[in-house]
Amino acid sequence: MRARLVVLTGTLALALWAAGCDDDDNGPGPTPQQDAGVPVDPGDGGGNGRDGGPRDGGQASDFACNVARQEGCAAGQSCHFADLPGGGTGSRCFAAGCDVVRQDCGEGQRCTYVLQGSERRRACVPAGTVAEGAPCTLAPTDGGVSYDTCQQGLYCKDEPGSGGGRSFACRRLCHASPECGEAGECNTVLRLEGTTELPLVCGPPSARCDPFGEGCTSPLGCYPSTSGPVCAGIGTRGEGESCEFSNQCAEGSACVNPGSGxxxxxxxxxxxxxxxxxGRCSPLGDNPGVGACVP
Known part of the structure; x- marks a missing residue:
């Protein structure tokens, strides 16, 4: 498993890849820090702060559903960010026996990602005992299924150790930041071997900044998002060009929906x-004093 911080629709933060707690010894190691893009629609031009989701006008979109709001999927499905067949990241509806955020398994059970052979899937398993923030490990079973030792609603994530190595701790699974409470923001994407699903866990709050001033270290720029302005990699798309990520746009602009996509x-x-x-300056929800120029 690798983890990365990434600003996505309804979530926040920058990208950091690292080897995860369920990689085998021959798996890929950590990769350098990189900005993975900021798919955020901080508003619809009307100040009501709606998230992005599919574009209007019937255009095909890499984002088929809304992760933060869990909208756009049929009954029995949940919306997750996903690796797309042609490369890149989008969102897709996935069917599974349980939901890792709603935790809809029976009493004494937890919904988590289990590994059986080369397949990763969501399943109900006995709840672990390790609390949020505490060290965790994998727990292989006699049936050939492996899952971690965390309590219900948590997942064993790798992170930098105090001595310069890697450590593993239970972090809260989430679809949106309000589910994190004091645990931070729903901004860390887990890349798990054996599935194209990219589940989210709560991570540290993103760096705040002023979209009209200094505050981000080059090559990052300041972009509005659903949790306020944050530093992210700078895009190149110009005024009126289509987007899914706010930081696909040039610095000083953002990806919003004025009603036409x-x-x-x-x-x-x-x-x-x-x-x-x-045009007119329409306020962007969750970004006080910041608006976008809309027709």
Whole structure:
């Protein structure tokens, strides 16, 4: 398993890849820190803070459902970020016997990702005993199924150790930041061998910044998001170009939906400067004092 922090629709943060607790010794090791993109729609141009999801107008989108709101899937399915067949990241509906966030298994059971051979799947297993933030391990069974020792709603994630190596601790599974409570923000994507699902766990709060000033270290720029402005890698898409990620757009703009689909729009202050050269400055929900120029 590898983990990465990534700003995604309804979630926040930057990307950090690392070897995970359920890799075998021959698995891939840590890769350098990298920014994996910021798929965030901080608003719809009307100030109500809706997340992105599929684009309007019938256009095909890599994002087939809304992870943060768990919208767009049929009964018995849940929405997760996913590795796409042609490369890149999107969201897809996945059917499974249980949900790792809702924890809808029977009494004494937990829903988690189990590994059997080369297949990774969600399944109900006996709840573990390790609490959130405490060290954890894998627990192979006589039936050839492996899963970690964490309590219900948690997953064993790798992270930097105090001595420079790697350690493993139970972290809370989530679809959106409100589910994290004091545990941080729902911003860490787990890349698990044997599945294209990219589940999320709670991670440290993202670095805050001012979209109209300094605050992010190069090559990062400041972008609005569903949890307020954060530092992320800078994109190149211009005004009016389609987008799914806010930081696909050039610095000083963001990916919003003014009613005709997700596009890059210049940032502005609803009262003050910078003002819009054309159109009106519509406030972006969860980003006080920040708006986007919409027609």
């Amino acid at each position: 997700l596009t890059c729009r210049a940032l502005c202050r609803p009262s003050g400067t910078p003002a819009c050269a054309t």
